[in-house]
Amino acid sequence: MDIRAPEQQYNPYRVYTREEWARLRDDTPMTLEPGEFDRLRSLHDRLDLQEVEDIYLPLSRLLSIYVDAMQRLYYAERQFLNIRDRKVPYIIGVAGSVAVGKSTTARVLQALLARWSPRPKVELITTDGFLYPKALLEQQGILQKKGFPESYDLPLLLSFLSDIKSGRRHVRSPVYSHLTYDIVPNEWAEVDQPDILIVEGVNVLQTGKLPRDGKAVPVVSDFFDFSVYIDADEAALRRWYIKRFLALRDTAFTNPKSYFNRYALLSDEEATATATAIWERTNLANLEDNILPTRPRATLILKKGADHAVESVALRRL
Numbered sequence: 632m633d634i635r636a637p638e639q640q641y642n643p644y645r646v647y648t649r650e651e652w653a654r655l656r657d658d659t660p661m662t663l664e665p666g667e668f669d670r671l672r673s674l675h676d677r678l679d680l681q682e683v684e685d686i687y688l689p690l691s692r693l694l695s696i697y698v699d700a701m702q703r704l705y706y707a708e709r710q711f712l713n714i715r716d717r718k719v720p721y722i723i724g725v726a727g728s729v730a731v732g733k734s735t736t737a738r739v740l741q742a743l744l745a746r747w748s749p750r751p752k753v754e755l756i757t758t759d760g761f762l763y764p765k766a767l768l769e770q771q772g773i774l775q776k777k778g779f780p781e782s783y784d785l786p787l788l789l790s791f792l793s794d795i796k797s798g799r800r801h802v803r804s805p806v807y808s809h810l811t812y813d814i815v816p817n818e819w820a821e822v823d824q825p826d827i828l829i830v831e832g833v834n835v836l837q838t839g840k841l842p843r844d845g846k847a848v849p850v851v852s853d854f855f856d857f858s859v860y861i862d863a864d865e866a867a868l869r870r871w872y873i874k875r876f877l878a879l880r881d882t883a884f885t886n887p888k889s890y891f892n893r894y895a896l897l898s899d900e901e902a903t904a905t906a907t908a909i910w911e912r913t914n915l916a917n918l919e920d921n922i923l924p925t926r927p928r929a930t931l932i933l934k935k936g937a938d939h940a941v942e943s944v945a946l947r948r949l
């Protein structure tokens with residue numbers, strides 16, 4: 632037990648206020664066009680010029696240092712071992728609760744990193760493509776646990792990442808549809824030897840239970856070179872989830888093909904009650920049991936305030 636006062640104990644993270652972090656941008660140029668912000672922003676997330684300048688440009692600068700250093704280490708080791716093979720993709724994981732804004736962060740990073748010079752090939756995948764099909768989740772009685780570790784085809788995700796890291800060409804990932812609430816049959820997203828791959832999903836930092844006999848069991852984050860956890864207080868996440876549900880009721884859910892079409896005619900009060908119930912039963916339970924416990928495994932933690940803006944940044948010490 633560490634009996635030192637909390638302020639004297641070792642903290643694996645250096646923590647920066649938004650203002651301190653923003654200064655680390657240095658002279659990193661803004662490479663996004665004004666018109667791109669709407670395309671990159673998810674429903675109800677916040678993304679403006681200030682957020683990109685203060686948070687994402689310093690992060691892009693930091694990542695360029697990490698990627699460059701890793702490449703040099705990789706070549707040095709290849710020289711030492713006297714082997715020649717192609718360089719492996721650099722993989723960045725993006726984790727956090729449902730409704731925290733992972734998709735926005737992942738898309739902004741993809742856009743910024745793709746504009747480094749010389750232009751790297753930056754691909755993005757979301758882990759929802761590796762959810763089991765709805766029929767299988769129903770059969771196992773876990774449809775209400777969508778997003779929990781047991782709802783994913785983990786061996787398929789691990790073999791996908793292993794193929795990417797081993798330099799395979801045309802690696803395919805299944806595709807998930809929020810509209811049908813299911814995997815799309817016979818549709819694939821293809822990843823073809825990127826320089827950088829961003830892997831976004833609620834559970835990407837999970838380790839599962841490690842076997843007692845010491846047998847090697849890969850976990851998703853074994854394939855990551857860098858990871859970002861997006862954090863926010865539960866009260867804010869709940870509010871964002873409910874607000875998004877109300878917005879989807881008036882848009883996506885009105886499509887007769889939407890799995891949630893039956894919610895399209897709910898009153899504000901009814902929709903709020905339904906969203907609160909889904910939040911508590913599924914997404915809050917998943918946050919508490921499976922997602923939040925992985926936060927201390929991230930390289931970088933972006934903490935958002937009630938207005939979606941990042942208010943502090945924690946970077947793991949090397």
Ligand SMILES: Nc1ncnc2c1ncn2[C@@H]1O[C@H](COP(=O)(O)OP(=O)(O)O)[C@@H](O)[C@H]1O
Pocket residue numbers: 673674727728729730731732733734735809810875879883891
């Ligand atoms: N039922 C739904 N119908 C349509 N789009 C949805 C639905 N649920 C979530 N989305 C969209 O899917 C994306 C991923 O959402 P989510 O997994 O909650 O991650 P995050 O909010 O952290 O990006 C977001 O762009 C969100 O707006």
Ligand SMILES: CC(C)(COP(=O)(O)O)[C@@H](O)C(=O)NCCC(=O)O
Pocket residue numbers: 729757758759760777778779831832833834909913914
């Ligand atoms: C599809 C998700 C599990 C997240 O997938 P991810 O890409 O993070 O693996 C989540 O967005 C979701 O739809 N959850 C189901 C419960 C709900 O409708 O809120």
